[in-house]
Amino acid sequence: MRVAFPRTSTATRWIRTHSSGSSRSRTRREAVTPRVGVVGPGALGTALAGVLRSGGLEVVVRGRGERGAGGRPLDLVLLCTKSHDVEGALETAAPLVGPETLVATLQNGIGSFERVLARFGPERAVAGATTEAACRDERGELRHTARGRTRLAPAGPLALQRLERCVPALRRAGLDVEIAPDPVALVWSKLIVAAAILPVTALLGLPNGAIAGPGPAAQLAAQAAREAARVAVVSGTMESTPAHAACERVREVASRTANNRSSMLCDLEAGRRTEIDAISGEVARRAQALGLEAWCNWTLWQLVRARERR
Template sequence: VALLDKNAERAEFIAREGIRLKDSAGERVIRVPCEADPSKVSPPDALCLCVKSFDTEAAMCRALPLLGPRTTVVSLQNGLGNAETAARFSGGRPVLCAATSHGSTAESAGVIRHAGAGPTVVAPHTGASPQHAESFAKLLLRAGFDAQTAPDATALLWSKLAINAAINPVTALAGVPNGAVPEREDLRRTAASAAVETESVARAMGIGLLYADIVSAVENVCRMTAQNISSMLQDVRRRRRTEIEAINGAVVAHGRRLGVPVPVNEDLLRRVLDISAASL
């Protein structure tokens, strides 16, 4: 395993000091190679994209020297459109999508708090077969993760989108960790409405979600990651650009195109964009 970071100073720090991981078991330092120069990293079996949706193209361009003849590209990201962007730069290499329920908070450079565990689901996307997905899932299993595969990347992405559309903007606007959402009736109601609207848009596109009850799924994720600070709330607090346009913005765009009402997603999109504009 090696990390590629666009920030040379941070890459040097992590390479020197390691990653300090905090969780329920305590605190430990994990040593891992980290480089800012892709020419110093060997071509991997799997290139995992763990960047913001709006950084996908830049990350793929930066990682092009790493793509070997047997490299599989894995989009482990929020929102829609990332796998398609990755495929444009993959040179025909297989692209997988993965969605995880793990929650983590970046406290500072190289310091991560793991705030909740859950399954990671892998599905084949552009040019990938079920065997590619199975191979990557087995890699995660050997590393100690709860990993499984799904046959349909579109259903996986929209299922993850429904969870993100419900939790991320609600926690970002309220300034609370994930666990507060099912405990506060106002937040629970808003999150549930956002998830149901997303499911309605998916259904209008002929996409069935992986969850029988999307509202229960949202609340389960909140409880499994109760102490986690969502990535969108972290971005708002640090006055950084959020992924709201790739999450709720995607729901709104598809809803308008299909004539499916999504008023709660529209409101969440507007409000997060407003606070982001005020802080940038």
């Protein structure tokens, strides 16, 4: 299977340019800090790798077809590819994963965490969500457009113990990390926000701030969020959550990342495949299976797919 990862050379140059600290200081810390792998050196993966490396961590970046880690086993691997590339990402990650390596998925949508769990088991699988944002401009230059919080939820108690050992070093390196208690709830909380923000901003060609205030775009995003939240509650994956709470969360994220152009918007502009099938498409499919209406998500799904085919 061919995986549409960006090439590593540009990413590696950016990481090195934005890294600080001498090799000697990194060597002194190597014995007490985790080794982190990043699979998928696109905009987000490259930005996260740069933050962690500039904070003194040893970071191994792997892209299309690259194998092997070198040195001692990695402690944590972050999957930063698109959701439709998850199977290829798992193949690329496999040589980096030792008996105690955690594998965290930061992809949008539904399905990636389940695949990580099936491949590596609850002792190594971690669900993740981040509001860190990055994109490439028209010249291909990387812009880390928003700093945010990264939430990681381990699948089991052994994974929790391992994650607790890694998190202090990640925080010292400059990443705002929080351990969440429930991986499934975390995935769905992220999905609700993604279903509201990504397709609306992508179709309208607007930054995230366009749905932070009143207006038709905000109303459309709120309806998408309400539908996704309803599916999550009825399916039993999340506790009952008032619709206004889901909408408020969307407004909060949109306000915090107001100047950011969403990844789906960047994908459409660049002629790349989006993650719409794993976001709005999953909400619409699961709503239908539960006998619920999700007309807004279904419409957004079809419109983005139509744009992809232009």
